[in-house]
Amino acid sequence: MEPSGSEDSVDSADAVDPAGSSDASDDADRDGDGDGDGEKPKGRRKIAVLFAVAAFAYAVDLISKMLVVEKLEHHEPIQLLGDWLSLHAIRNAGAAFGIGEAFTVIFTIIAATVIVVIARLARKLYSLPWAIALGLLLGGALGNLTDRIFRSPGVFEGAVVDFIAPKGFAVFNLADSAIVCGGILIVLLSFRGLDPDGTVHRD
Secondary structure (H helix, E strand, O other): OHHHHHHHHHHHHHHHHHHHHHHHHHHHHHHHHHHHHHHHHHHHHHHHHHHHHHHHHHHHHHHHHHHHHHHHOOOOOEEOOOOOEEEEEEEEOOOHHHOOOOOHHHHHHHHHHHHHHHHHHHHHOOOHHHHHHHHHHHHHHHHHHHHHHHOOOOOOOOOEEEEEEEOOOOOEOHHHHHHHHHHHHHHHHHHHOEOOOOOEOOO
């Protein structure tokens, strides 16, 4: 009787083990598929954040410049904080903060290149902070590039509208601010070792 019972237990174990391993492998396969499928929506959400931030930065810059041209250009500066901060409309043919006014076309090409690079980088974007940083850069670059293309004196040579004038500092606009904030955030993320794809590396 004992051998018979032993054989039954072995047969029972043999019957259970293959099924159990099969179920485990199926679960592992499902888990692997779930992780792979989950990365795509996460990546798409980060791309959506990038373009949402860029659209917001671009819209705010565009609207502010339209108001400045209509209400402030050719008028006396508006003092906001005494002599420390004022709104003073000027046309800037150079880069951010009035740098390099003799290279307008070059700065236009650089801005267009930055936009293309960001658009290509977005395909591998899985980090929310990077999405925000690149969105600020993209929105700011688009804002100033719009001026370069559509404002006088001509296409790709247009002067950017600047109007924020701190005391003792260059006059700038909201697109410049977005670019600087995005650049600072990228530097901080790089120091922390966070890559655009969401991985963290330690040197």
